[in-house]
Every structure is written in C-alpha cells, then in structure tokens.
Amino acid sequence: SQKIEQNSxxxxxxxxxxxxxxxxxxxxxxxxxxxYRQDPGRGPVFLLLIRENEKEKRKERxxxxxxxxxxxxxxHITASQPADSATYLCALDSPGGYNKLIFGAGTRxxxxx
Amino acid sequence: EPEVTQTPSHQVTQMGQEVILRCxxxxxxxxxxxxxxxxxxxxxxxxxxxxxxxxxKSEIFDDQFSVERPDGSNFxxxxxxxxxxxxxxxxxxxxxxxxxxxxxxxxxxxxRLTVL
Numbered sequence: 704s705q706k707i708e709q710n711s712x713x714x715x716x717x718x719x720x721x722x723x724x725x726x727x728x729x730x731x732x733x734x735x736x737x738x739y740r741q742d743p744g745r746g747p748v749f750l751l752l753i754r755e756n757e758k759e760k761r762k763e764r765x766x767x768x769x770x771x772x773x774x775x776x777x778x779h780i781t782a783s784q785p786a787d788s789a790t791y792l793c794a795l796d797s798p799g800g801y802n803k804l805i806f807g808a809g810t811r812x813x814x815x816x
Numbered sequence: 817e818p819e820v821t822q823t824p825s826h827q828v829t830q831m832g833q834e835v836i837l838r839c840x841x842x843x844x845x846x847x848x849x850x851x852x853x854x855x856x857x858x859x860x861x862x863x864x865x866x867x868x869x870x871x872x873k874s875e876i877f878d879d880q881f882s883v884e885r886p887d888g889s890n891f892x893x894x895x896x897x898x899x900x901x902x903x904x905x906x907x908x909x910x911x912x913x914x915x916x917x918x919x920x921x922x923x924x925x926x927x928r929l930t931v932l
Contacts, residue, residue, distance in 0.1 A: 746923035
C-alpha cells in the first residue's frame with residue numbers, strides 16, 4: 704500500500720526565510736498530489752494541487768514541485784511569516800480517482816519573529 | 817465564501833450508543849466525503865459519496881457506519897453502536913469534481929466525538 708513520509712519533526716525557521724517541506728511516497732506514482740494546511744483543532748485547508756505531468760506550481764508565496772522519478776514533492780513558502788505557522792499535510796490520490804486521499808502525518812512549521 | 821458546515825462541534829456519548837454527525841456541503845458540489853482524525857494521528861479516509869450512493873469506502877467504514885443524504889442539503893454519518901476507538905475528529909468534505917480536474921476538497925471544521 705502507499706506510504707507517505709513527511710518530516711515528523713517540527714521545522715523552525717526565522718521570519719522572512721524560505722521554508723521547505725518534503726513529502727516522499729513509496730509506491731505507485733499518483734496522478735496528482737495536494738498540499739493542505741491544518742491549524743490545531745481545525746479542518747484541513749486546501750493550498751495547491753499539482754498533476755503528475757507538472758513539474759512546478761506556484762500560488763503567491765507558495766511553490767510546489769513534483770518529481771515522479773524521485774517520488775517526492777517539495778513545498779516551499781517564501782518570505783515566511785509567523786502566520787504561516789501550522790501543520791502542512793501532503794495528500795495523494797489512490798488509484799480510481801475517487802478523491803480517496805491518503806494523507807501524510809504532516810510537518811509542523813513554526814515561523815519565529 | 818461558501819463553506820462546509822458541520823454539527824455538532826463536539827459530542828460526548830456512551831459506548832454502544834448511536835451517533836449521527838451532520839454536514840452541509842457546499843451547494844454546487846457533487847462529491848461528498850467523510851474523513852476522520854484520531855488525536856495526534858493522520859487524517860484517514862472513511863467514505864466517498866456521489867449521486868446518492870457510496871463510491872468508495874475504507875476498511876474502517878464497516879457495518880457500524882452508514883451515510884445518507886436525506887435531503888438536498890444535508891449529508892450525515894451514522895455510527896450505530898459506538899466503541900471507545902471511534903473517538904476522533906470527524907471531518908466532512910465536498911468537492912465540485914474529482915481527481916485532478918479541480919479535485920480539491922473543502923473540509924468542514926469537524927465534529928469531535930468522544931466515546932466514554
């Protein structure tokens with residue numbers, strides 16, 4: 704079955720720096736991959752979706768890359784702010800495309816002033 | 817901005833009792849889902865629903881679970897006889913489409929279920 708690995712330890716960075724989060728998967732390559740943000744006690748909030756034939760996707764200060772050879776996605780937040788502090792979840796679809804998403808455990812990001 | 821709403825926000829129940837969690841998906845969305853998150857663990861898929869029937873369900877979604885869209889707006893998750901291990905945050909989600917064609921999910925804020 705598909706396994707997703709995200710940095711389990713919290714990522715602490717200084718305000719203004721670029722945060723880079725990693726998502727590795729072990730089995731089949733998904734048709735697309737999504738990134739969500741989750742704040743404590745809240746539901747996940749969609750950030751970006753990248754398809755298997757796309758190398759990179761950007762949205763404002765966010766950038767996602769998808770390397771199907773490495774079975775890896777990188778999620779970057781440039782010019783990070785304390786308000787970016789949250790847990791970031793990587794999610795992959797399962798075969799069949801019914802939006803049966805498999806989520807990673809998430810990486811907690813803390814941006815310090 | 818349209819949002820998915822869930823009620824109740826928190827429910828405490830005794831083991832063996834029936835629980836119904838309610839959700840109002842975004843109005844023009846066609847695909848509906850339930851996910852759950854046990855405290856400190858991953859978000860896990862339970863079930864997807866489209867065109868008034870279950871599209872897919874996980875191993876967690878056994879005979880104790882059922883879903884229903886009783887009218888044009890509500891989407892419910894019923895747990896017939898709750899167990900201690902059902903304690904979790906249950907998230908409802910909806911999407912306009914599925915897969916890579918705008919398959920982003922919009923999640924509600926969750927219903928926290930505590931089984932005693």
